[in-house]
Amino acid sequence: MRRFGRFNVSAIEAGRLGLDGGAMFGVVPKPLWSRTNPADEANRIDLATRLMVVEDTTTTIKRRVLVDTGVGNKFPEKQKAQFKITQPEGGVRQALATAGIDPDSITDVILTHLHFDHAGGATTARDDGYVATFPNATYHLQRRAWKWAEHPTERDSGSFRTADFQALGANGQLHLFDGPIELFPGVSLIVSEGHTVAQQLVLLDGDDDGKLLYCADVMPTRAHLRLAWVMGYDLYPLTTLEEKRMLLAQGLEEDWTIFFEHDPTLTACKLAEKDGNVVVGEELKF
Numbered sequence: 001m002r003r004f005g006r007f008n009v010s011a012i013e014a015g016r017l018g019l020d021g022g023a024m025f026g027v028v029p030k031p032l033w034s035r036t037n038p039a040d041e042a043n044r045i046d047l048a049t050r051l052m053v054v055e056d057t058t059t060t061i062k063r064r065v066l067v068d069t070g071v072g073n074k075f076p077e078k079q080k081a082q083f084k085i086t087q088p089e090g091g092v093r094q095a096l097a098t099a100g101i102d103p104d105s106i107t108d109v110i111l112t113h114l115h116f117d118h119a120g121g122a123t124t125a126r127d128d129g130y131v132a133t134f135p136n137a138t139y140h141l142q143r144r145a146w147k148w149a150e151h152p153t154e155r156d157s158g159s160f161r162t163a164d165f166q167a168l169g170a171n172g173q174l175h176l177f178d179g180p181i182e183l184f185p186g187v188s189l190i191v192s193e194g195h196t197v198a199q200q201l202v203l204l205d206g207d208d209d210g211k212l213l214y215c216a217d218v219m220p221t222r223a224h225l226r227l228a229w230v231m232g233y234d235l236y237p238l239t240t241l242e243e244k245r246m247l248l249a250q251g252l253e254e255d256w257t258i259f260f261e262h263d264p265t266l267t268a269c270k271l272a273e274k275d276g277n278v279v280v281g282e283e284l285k286f
């Protein structure tokens with residue numbers, strides 16, 4: 001945990017997964033990406049599912065906001081092996097408890113989007129169906145992301161599982177909205193359209209500590225700071241490229257902290273400039 005302006009910010013390591021290195025780096029040739037992200041025998045690279053918990057220490061209403069929920073524990077063994085999924089036995093709830101956070105004290109869950117490695121932990125399987133993993137939380141999501149996940153295309157349907165989100169719509173815990181918004185004081189959501197439809201990124205305003213961007217799948221790892229290193233998974237890669245150009249320029253100018261959801265080793269960093277490119281500056285832990 002680290003103080004960031006008015007917030008306490010905690011990084012939660014909710015497990016690891018392995019995804020195809022080629023799909024993670026799009027048009028970038030393997031000899032380049034494998035230098036920083038070595039592939040295993042099945043061409044998978046090691047990725048974290050690093051969530052973020054944010055608490056505003058200045059308000060009387062105590063909110064504890066979780067950003068994304070990891071893979072969850074609904075995958076059958078075969079797919080767990082396919083995606084090299086490892087995580088605590090008790091999933092995201094246990095990951096939080098290990099970090100000293102009572103899972104039932106989570107008041108809000110921000111889902112950046114509904115891909116299984118972000119929303120898998122949102123619901124939990126019970127004998128009688130699926131229930132919200134966080135019974136006391138409101139789940140916040142872009143309406144268009146929800147609509148898309150209900151009817152994805154053949155190209156991206158493998159990234160969604162209805163079991164991760166359908167139950168949320170049924171039990172009144174879902175807050176769907178449209179476009180960018182300041183959800184809570186100092187907690188803003190930016191909408192991004194390159195990776196999938198209506199992904200939302202979290203931008204914290206930490207007053208004197210500047211701003212922190214939870215950049216989710218716009219820049220899943222530090223290697224993706226390079227503009228052309230865009231995922232093959234992305235629906236609109238040129239949109240991602242322009243979004244990155246804009247975010248990195250603003251981030252560099254305003255000295256933002258960048259928080260990585262999937263980087264295997266780096267939680268967060270400041271940005272620096274080298275030979276005209278934006279690169280990792282000071283490395284930070286949360």
Ligand SMILES: [Zn+2]
Nearest residue numbers: 113115195217
């Ligand atoms: Zn994604």
